[in-house]
Amino acid sequence: MSAPPSSWKGGPLPPGSTIGILGGGQLGRMLAQAASKLGFDAVVLERDADSPAGRVAVRCLVGAYDDPAALAALAEASAIVTYEFENVPAATVDHLIGLGAEVAPGPRALAVAQDRVEEKTFLNAHGAPTVAFAAAATSDEAVDAATRIGTPCLMKTRREGYDGKGQRWVEHPADAAAAFTALGGVPVIVEAACDFTRELSVIAARGRDGATAVYPLAENHHEHGVLRRSIAPARVTPALADQAERIAARILSGLDYVGVIGVELFELADGRLLVNEIAPRVHNSGHWTQDGCEVDQFEQHIRAVAGWPLGPTRAIAQVEMLNLLGEEADAWLKYAAEPETRIHLYGKREAKPGRKMGHINRVKPL
Numbered sequence: 059m060s061a062p063p064s065s066w067k068g069g070p071l072p073p074g075s076t077i078g079i080l081g082g083g084q085l086g087r088m089l090a091q092a093a094s095k096l097g098f099d100a101v102v103l104e105r106d107a108d109s110p111a112g113r114v115a116v117r118c119l120v121g122a123y124d125d126p127a128a129l130a131a132l133a134e135a136s137a138i139v140t141y142e143f144e145n146v147p148a149a150t151v152d153h154l155i156g157l158g159a160e161v162a163p164g165p166r167a168l169a170v171a172q173d174r175v176e177e178k179t180f181l182n183a184h185g186a187p188t189v190a191f192a193a194a195a196t197s198d199e200a201v202d203a204a205t206r207i208g209t210p211c212l213m214k215t216r217r218e219g220y221d222g223k224g225q226r227w228v229e230h231p232a233d234a235a236a237a238f239t240a241l242g243g244v245p246v247i248v249e250a251a252c253d254f255t256r257e258l259s260v261i262a263a264r265g266r267d268g269a270t271a272v273y274p275l276a277e278n279h280h281e282h283g284v285l286r287r288s289i290a291p292a293r294v295t296p297a298l299a300d301q302a303e304r305i306a307a308r309i310l311s312g313l314d315y316v317g318v319i320g321v322e323l324f325e326l327a328d329g330r331l332l333v334n335e336i337a338p339r340v341h342n343s344g345h346w347t348q349d350g351c352e353v354d355q356f357e358q359h360i361r362a363v364a365g366w367p368l369g370p371t372r373a374i375a376q377v378e379m380l381n382l383l384g385e386e387a388d389a390w391l392k393y394a395a396e397p398e399t400r401i402h403l404y405g406k407r408e409a410k411p412g413r414k415m416g417h418i419n420r421v422k423p424l
């Protein structure tokens with residue numbers, strides 16, 4: 059056990075208290091469900107009056123993240139505020155803290171996760187290795203960065219990229235200027251191409267007492283930058299699991315973190331792990347824990363932010379998690395007829411192509 063986070067203010071939050079959630083999507087929904095299971099009330103702040111999380115929370119405050127009245131109502135209602143989304147503006151969290159709200163995970167985790175250069179700089183400084191990278195803010199700097207990093211390389215916007223959006227491969231330094239323009243002329247990171255053998259992720263948690271808990275690794279498969287499928291627990295050697303656990307522990311203590319974090323990893327042919335990115339929240343590649351672990355990532359996050367003891371993370375089943383994108387969720391009746399399939403639907407009204415509508419966990423005995 060490491061030292062308690064500096065935000066530690068006292069004892070565990072009793073059931074009956076209210077937990078505020080910034081964001082009304084599926085992660086907010088499953089957090090609200092977990093909060094409710096532990097006897098808490100969840101209040102959601104979301105711009106859309108009819109959101110997946112808003113419909114299961116006891117109350118939905120409809121407003122933007124920069125709406126002072128909505129933030130005041132959230133701070134007033136909530137013993138603790140958490141979030142489902144790492145691009146919550148720093149000003150929103152500062153405003154909530156200024157109103158006396160307790161926000162977990164804290165602003166440092168958000169600041170690090172919102173900027174890919176800050177993130178990789180933080181990771182390398184804390185013994186969590188990444189690919190080589192360079193920052194660029196102009197077209198000339200982008201060409202220079204691609205020359206230094208070597209091609210092919212991957213150019214990504216420093217901020218606000220997700221699910222593979224805001225990224226361009228650069229095959230030759232001379233193409234870097236065009237890629238920079240195509241990404242909108244905003245500050246970018248240029249990353250060395252990683253020749254990984256697998257994409258893995260580790261979900262971990264840190265409590266208010268400094269205790270940490272790490273889930274077994276998941277092996278992840280993406281399509282068009284979006285997670286399609288996770289297999290967990292992934293088949294890994296004990297040495298690889300140890301390496302992932304050490305990386306997660308360094309990140310959690312380096313961020314003085316409270317809550318669940320998702321750490322996306324590249325496995326290299328020589329057995330080393332590099333961190334691709336971190337998500338200071340519950341993570342899509344951790345959905346398998348709902349049906350595969352003793353305590354799932356959503357309950358774990360609520361336990362952590364509420365100052366409760368963390369729950370056990372041991373796997374109790376082998377799981378294949380499949381995201382249901384767009385109209386795939388229409389096959390709910392087929393999935394309902396499969397005895398090994400556990401269905402999680404998000405209650406979204408409209409099945410746009412590629413939209414995450416739900417997921418299924420196919421479970422097998424370990």
Ligand code: AMP
Nearest residue numbers: 189212220221222249250251252280335
């Ligand atoms: P990201 O938005 O950073 O998670 O990237 C989305 C996907 O792009 C990752 O899951 C990888 O499949 C791929 N990717 C990201 N960064 C790199 C890299 N430096 N080298 C090779 N592939 C990458």
